[in-house]
Amino acid sequence: MIANTPNPPYYAVIFSSIRTEIEEDYHLMAKKMVEMAQKQEGFLGHESAREGLGITVSYWKNTEAIKQWKMNAAHLFAQQMGKEKWYAAYKTRICLVERDYGFENIT
């Protein structure tokens, strides 16, 4: 569930959001967008959690891959639906991952 990303540098897109109460099509669309993103050139992985606030982080090889995904026709439609129906507020942050380190408890 923690994305298995390559050694830095790579990119992260942090999408933080507050949902409206409109459920219509949201989960179906969210699932479809993950499936489509996974097929994009340069996609490296994603992590997601919602607890009131939702945080989805997708990881990408470079800014060109992020730009291509942002302009994907089906994704543009989902972004528009997001503004009109599903999100009360969101913030997107495009980030260069400079360094990372991890821990796995194998005891």
Add this chain to the structure above:
Amino acid sequence: MIANTPNPPYYAVIFSSIRTEIEEDYHLMAKKMVEMAQKQEGFLGHESAREGLGITVSYWKNTEAIKQWKMNAAHLFAQQMGKEKWYAAYKTRICLVERDYGFENIT
């Protein structure tokens, strides 16, 4: 709940984690660490959600501020307890936020 960060560039630390089943002291320590981080020089905000996977993003003015917080004595103790008790796995990613944009539905 979405962190009100300044204009980029600034830094994000993405902390993705899987918890163990050990609850002892975890929530108390997590709350204390947020309170302490908020008092650190260069702290800009934080966002957090857990849904199986936990994602906590803290925002910082620069890498020096991140380094200072990483070396904070109480935080070092919490990090050690995290490895020994609370986390089955985690990954920390240090990121330069190059650009951001947002949306707020005010209708």
